Amino acid sequence: MTVDINGAGTGSQQSGWQASRRSVLSSIGAAAGIGLFSGTGQAQTGAGLSGAGALYLVTTGAGQSNGNGNGTEYLVLDGSGSVAFSTGGTADEAFQYAFDNVPDSGGPVVASADTFRFGGPATMGDNTALTGQQGTRFVVSQTGTAEDPAPSESQSNPLPAGHDLVRVRGDNVAVTGIEFDADGTQLNNQAIQADQCDGVYIARNRTVNGFQMALSFTRCTGVTVEHNEVVNPNWYGITSRAAPTGSDRDLRQSSDVVIAGNRVVGVKFNNIAPYNVANFAVIGNVTVDGGHSLIACSPAQRGTIVGNVCRDLTEFAPDPGGEAGIEIEYKETHLREEVAGTPRARSSDITISGNQVDNCPVGILARTVPADADNTDARSAERPYSFTITGNTVSNASAAGIRLRSGNAGVVATNTVRNAGTAVDIDEEFTADIEQGLNVTR
Numbered sequence: 409m410t411v412d413i414n415g416a417g418t419g420s421q422q423s424g425w426q427a428s429r430r431s432v433l434s435s436i437g438a439a440a441g442i443g444l445f446s447g448t449g450q451a452q453t454g455a456g457l458s459g460a461g462a463l464y465l466v467t468t469g470a471g472q473s474n475g476n477g478n479g480t481e482y483l484v485l486d487g488s489g490s491v492a493f494s495t496g497g498t499a500d501e502a503f504q505y506a507f508d509n510v511p512d513s514g515g516p517v518v519a520s521a522d523t524f525r526f527g528g529p530a531t532m533g534d535n536t537a538l539t540g541q542q543g544t545r546f547v548v549s550q551t552g553t554a555e556d557p558a559p560s561e562s563q564s565n566p567l568p569a570g571h572d573l574v575r576v577r578g579d580n581v582a583v584t585g586i587e588f589d590a591d592g593t594q595l596n597n598q599a600i601q602a603d604q605c606d607g608v609y610i611a612r613n614r615t616v617n618g619f620q621m622a623l624s625f626t627r628c629t630g631v632t633v634e635h636n637e638v639v640n641p642n643w644y645g646i647t648s649r650a651a652p653t654g655s656d657r658d659l660r661q662s663s664d665v666v667i668a669g670n671r672v673v674g675v676k677f678n679n680i681a682p683y684n685v686a687n688f689a690v691i692g693n694v695t696v697d698g699g700h701s702l703i704a705c706s707p708a709q710r711g712t713i714v715g716n717v718c719r720d721l722t723e724f725a726p727d728p729g730g731e732a733g734i735e736i737e738y739k740e741t742h743l744r745e746e747v748a749g750t751p752r753a754r755s756s757d758i759t760i761s762g763n764q765v766d767n768c769p770v771g772i773l774a775r776t777v778p779a780d781a782d783n784t785d786a787r788s789a790e791r792p793y794s795f796t797i798t799g800n801t802v803s804n805a806s807a808a809g810i811r812l813r814s815g816n817a818g819v820v821a822t823n824t825v826r827n828a829g830t831a832v833d834i835d836e837e838f839t840a841d842i843e844q845g846l847n848v849t850r
Contacts, residue, residue, distance in 0.1 A: 699724025
């Protein structure tokens with residue numbers, strides 16, 4: 409790799425990256441009312457953004473073959489348009505340079521409308537905004553193979569394994585406007601993985617062609633995941649778990665979380681899984697074609713699941729009682745040692761309202777799943793409590809529209825259930841103080 413702090417050699421880089429530089433920086437300048445570049449792409453005297461040194465554009469050099477598989481060199485341009493860094497390696501080197509050089513006060517890193525092939529993850533620090541253009545694409549490289557402990561019928565072990573693309577390890581960070589391509593890798597990776605952060609914004613991205621977990625956050629506070637499209641990940645779509653499972657990051661509690669307006673389709677386990685999350689809202693998402701419950705909180709406290717569309721669940725290795733469009737759960741295998749036996753181990757104060765659930769074996773489910781399936785005492789001792797299930801419409805639930813296998817101090821009212829095996833199925837042995845009223849069966 410080479411570093412050119414003086415911008416030497418920029419004259420030899422022709423139309424490809426210059427056009428990217430001109431279009432991206434000019435659009436930023438236009439938004440600020442400043443003309444950064446002339447029609448020929450030359451920097452105008454005295455033109456620039458206040459604090460332009462904090463801006464980095466990562467782009468590709470036209471026709472610079474370097475053996476990295478896509479025939480392009482990766483360049484980092486600073487706010488003046490000079491080449492601050494170039495590499496004949498992989499795109500993560502260029503993005504890491506940009507992330508590392510964002511000042512403490514913060515700044516944007518803009519990815520041009522190109523394909524970037526990564527050889528490993530790039531890690532973002534504090535006060536950084538990564539944004540793509542229409543056509544920006546980040547691609548994973550396969551790192552080997554691994555055994556999936558629960559392969560689907562269409563999978564044969566070992567499966568291709570990859571790496572994370574973007575790791576967020578700082579506060580006040582945003583990732584927007586990028587297509588993340590797993591290139592068929594299925595294990596040990598995420599498109600975006602945020603850990604131990606305060607203030608994370610993930611929006612208007614798209615993930616395709618794999619990932620074990622597509623969009624993941626752990627040990628975070630103040631997380632917003634909105635208006636993303638997640639297509640065909642392996643295990644989870646949007647989740648507070650982390651790959652690889654069982655790692656130090658996995659199943660760590662997050663709080664103050666909003667998951668809104670996303671579309672998540674084609675998932676082996678849960679499409680949206682706020683596990684070990686407190687103070688959360690799951691609002692206005694579309695979840696389609698999952699293998700476990702499409703939206704599942706397991707466990708979670710003080711949250712709302714409102715106005716979502718959940719449809720077409722085909723069960724994959726279901727837990728006792730079946731899987732559902734929406735689920736409130738206590739599951740012993742989802743607990744770390746520091747959570748087990750505390751109030752954070754149980755789901756409580758959850759409101760499920762105004763959702764549309766169609767073509768799932770169970771529409772809405774509350775249950776307890778102990779590690780030992782024969783431990784029926786856990787269904788009384790560790791049940792979800794203080795939950796509200798109102799105003800939902802459940803259609804075509806072959807087993808049950810609403811099923812409570814365990815639960816305490818719940819309300820099930822004003823729901824509409826159409827074409828269900830059983831409209832409301834409440835196990836009286838393992839539930840207590842459940843209020844019912846004005847549910848309608850069609």
